[in-house]
Amino acid sequence: MGNLMKAVVTTTDKQTPLIDKEIARPEVNGHDVLVKIAASSMNPVDVKQLEVAQATQQERVLGFDAVGEIVAIGADVTDYQIGDRVFFAGELGRTGSNAEFEAVNEALIAKAPTTLSDIEAAALPLTFLTAYEMLADKFGIQMVADGAKGKTLLIINGAGGVGSIMIQLAKWLGMTVIATASRDETIAWVNDMGADEVVNHRENYVEAIKSLGYDEVPYIAVLHSLEQHFESAAALIGTFGHIGAIVQSMNPLPVGLIKNQAASLDWEFMFAKTNAGQNIASQGTALELLTGLVNDGFVKSTVTQTVDGLSAQTIADAQKEVSQGSMLGKLVIKY
Amino acid sequence: MGNLMKAVVTTTDKQTPLIDKEIARPEVNGHDVLVKIAASSMNPVDVKQLEVAQATQQERVLGFDAVGEIVAIGADVTDYQIGDRVFFAGELGRTGSNAEFEAVNEALIAKAPTTLSDIEAAALPLTFLTAYEMLADKFGIQMVADGAKGKTLLIINGAGGVGSIMIQLAKWLGMTVIATASRDETIAWVNDMGADEVVNHRENYVEAIKSLGYDEVPYIAVLHSLEQHFESAAALIGTFGHIGAIVQSMNPLPVGLIKNQAASLDWEFMFAKTNAGQNIASQGTALELLTGLVNDGFVKSTVTQTVDGLSAQTIADAQKEVSQGSMLGKLVIKY
Numbered sequence: 001m002g003n004l005m006k007a008v009v010t011t012t013d014k015q016t017p018l019i020d021k022e023i024a025r026p027e028v029n030g031h032d033v034l035v036k037i038a039a040s041s042m043n044p045v046d047v048k049q050l051e052v053a054q055a056t057q058q059e060r061v062l063g064f065d066a067v068g069e070i071v072a073i074g075a076d077v078t079d080y081q082i083g084d085r086v087f088f089a090g091e092l093g094r095t096g097s098n099a100e101f102e103a104v105n106e107a108l109i110a111k112a113p114t115t116l117s118d119i120e121a122a123a124l125p126l127t128f129l130t131a132y133e134m135l136a137d138k139f140g141i142q143m144v145a146d147g148a149k150g151k152t153l154l155i156i157n158g159a160g161g162v163g164s165i166m167i168q169l170a171k172w173l174g175m176t177v178i179a180t181a182s183r184d185e186t187i188a189w190v191n192d193m194g195a196d197e198v199v200n201h202r203e204n205y206v207e208a209i210k211s212l213g214y215d216e217v218p219y220i221a222v223l224h225s226l227e228q229h230f231e232s233a234a235a236l237i238g239t240f241g242h243i244g245a246i247v248q249s250m251n252p253l254p255v256g257l258i259k260n261q262a263a264s265l266d267w268e269f270m271f272a273k274t275n276a277g278q279n280i281a282s283q284g285t286a287l288e289l290l291t292g293l294v295n296d297g298f299v300k301s302t303v304t305q306t307v308d309g310l311s312a313q314t315i316a317d318a319q320k321e322v323s324q325g326s327m328l329g330k331l332v333i334k335y
Numbered sequence: 336m337g338n339l340m341k342a343v344v345t346t347t348d349k350q351t352p353l354i355d356k357e358i359a360r361p362e363v364n365g366h367d368v369l370v371k372i373a374a375s376s377m378n379p380v381d382v383k384q385l386e387v388a389q390a391t392q393q394e395r396v397l398g399f400d401a402v403g404e405i406v407a408i409g410a411d412v413t414d415y416q417i418g419d420r421v422f423f424a425g426e427l428g429r430t431g432s433n434a435e436f437e438a439v440n441e442a443l444i445a446k447a448p449t450t451l452s453d454i455e456a457a458a459l460p461l462t463f464l465t466a467y468e469m470l471a472d473k474f475g476i477q478m479v480a481d482g483a484k485g486k487t488l489l490i491i492n493g494a495g496g497v498g499s500i501m502i503q504l505a506k507w508l509g510m511t512v513i514a515t516a517s518r519d520e521t522i523a524w525v526n527d528m529g530a531d532e533v534v535n536h537r538e539n540y541v542e543a544i545k546s547l548g549y550d551e552v553p554y555i556a557v558l559h560s561l562e563q564h565f566e567s568a569a570a571l572i573g574t575f576g577h578i579g580a581i582v583q584s585m586n587p588l589p590v591g592l593i594k595n596q597a598a599s600l601d602w603e604f605m606f607a608k609t610n611a612g613q614n615i616a617s618q619g620t621a622l623e624l625l626t627g628l629v630n631d632g633f634v635k636s637t638v639t640q641t642v643d644g645l646s647a648q649t650i651a652d653a654q655k656e657v658s659q660g661s662m663l664g665k666l667v668i669k670y
Contacts, residue, residue, distance in 0.1 A: 269597040276573075
């Protein structure tokens with residue numbers, strides 16, 4: 001039984017969508033490393049992928065953030081060795097981090113920040129990659145200190161997982177950050193993350209932002225319903241501006257509103273790279289940057305809640321919390 | 336009367352929207368040059384701006400493409416002198432080229448290709464700037480020979496004004512160009528412009544393109560109704576792909592279709608730069624490149640029709656022709 005491991009797997013039963021199960025420990029080959037997971041964090045994509053797994057009747061291990069120690073390496077692994085403490089977001093199509101062990105391609109990982117606990121580190125990879133790729137790949141910002149000095153970034157839903165890390169990354173890039181938040185605790189949180197201005201997304205934030213002296217904004221990250229915020233973003237976007245989005249929009253949107261600004265609507269989806277097998281090593285490189293930023297004090301963990309123990313119950317509870325769509329920072333599961 | 340000139344001006348009368356009128360010849364100051372117009376070409380934006388002029392009850396001189404000789408220069412002009420033969424697309428907010436003389440900022444112009452007649456040269460500026468900016472500013476392609484070697488570009492409506500010049504520019508960039516065309520003469524035309532593949536946009540071109548061996552396409556220029564073509568473009572776009580558009584879309588569009596590809600929808604509108612006063616010298620620089628490409632034999636004129644003489648009648652006839660939306664190449668008015 002030495003090759004079995006504890007895992008949480010999906011079922012096709014709507015009442016009990018997640019169960020505890022002993023499954024085979026992954027074998028490692030080629031460029032894979034095997035990581036003993038110490039902690040993972042919960043993301044909206046877990047909720048979505050549970051739906052996909054049920055709809056396609058697949059038994060899957062979810063979990064897309066992890067920190068842990070390498071316990072075995074494939075024959076072709078060159079950059080890591082047994083004993084390294086690493087973190088990563090993995091990929092959609094493989095067995096995930098809701099298990100004792102996970103196999104992951106070395107191109108997708110980086111050594112975890114030495115200044116962070118497992119809980120603190122597990123909160124970061126997926127949200128950082130999302131923030132990084134929107135700013136770098138989509139908005140065309142050079143990822144060096146002060147690489148976008150003086151440029152303004154509006155972040156709709158600044159207090160969520162992606163928003164919390166994007167504020168910090170944007171400040172390192174030298175940007176002026178306007179974040180939206182609506183509750184006392186989220187307003188305090190985005191200020192703590194480094195936002196320069198905070199406006200309330202439950203009120204007319206277009207007017208609020210203009211009255212702060214910003215007639216238009218060159219970069220807008222919509223980290224909440226695009227349906228709900230597209231028209232406001234369109235009213236604020238500047239010439240050649242970029243509106244980035246991450247939450248799937250089921251309804252058609254009036255994209256012609258940004259035509260005269262010659263602006264762009266950019267989707268960011270961090271699993272697109274591994275899904276397509278394109279440029280995947282850029283994710284390991286981005287996580288190396290994250291580790292450097294944390295170790296140098298530019299970025300701190302965004303964890304706000306912790307649940308103890310890997311089990312169907314803790315994963316289900318964490319999914320429920322995240323699916324309410326009003327997260328402050330990140331929820332981490334400590335194994 | 337020496338300071339008067341012939342012009343075609345807009346009226347608020349729907350029956351006679353354009354009339355011939357003697358108006359003051361523009362004075363030149365600062366960085367402006369005064370050009371005696373030899374020929375202009377007709378673009379869809381003229382039709383749209385006539386509607387705007389009527390709706391806002393403004394008497395305007397339209398015309399956004401011109402070639403001619405410089406007859407006076409402002410005190411601050413450094414790069415041009417009297418006698419230079421130049422071409423340009425100008426800007427929306429000023430008196431246009433449907434007149435004997437036009438004042439234009441030297442940042443927006445370039446010397447016209449020596450190998451082209453006035454008629455041939457007048458066809459090119461606005462459409463080239465549109466094609467150039469979509470590929471350079473929006474798709475991020477480096478504007479050097481073979482700067483996108485081997486990459487595939489799908490051009491919806493390859494035979495129109497922008498499509499005809501974009502095919503040629505893309506071939507210089509080393510791209511594989513799939514152009515759509517539906518009539519015998521437009522199919523022959525896009526082949527003549529250099530298209531590698533031609534598919535019919537009145538049939539199922541998604542299937543046609545896939546059966547040619549292209550499972551997905553990284554760059555798609557929709558140079559016709561975006562409403563009509565967005566879903567097909569979404570079915571073809573690759574991971575991190577770009578869908579560029581130039582025709583205003585009045586209806587909402589299902590932009591969520593390109594979310595999982597992490598793709599972008601980019602609006603290109605060449606007057607956005609002068610409207611915003613941002614980076615306007617890039618347009619003169621782009622036209623200098625065009626002149627070089629023509630003189631070196633990489634690009635030929637896209638003119639297909641000529642009308643003789645500047646008058647309300649010739650401009651109205653040209654607008655009517657262009658507004659039918661099935662242009663082959665460009666229509667030029669020889670003054």
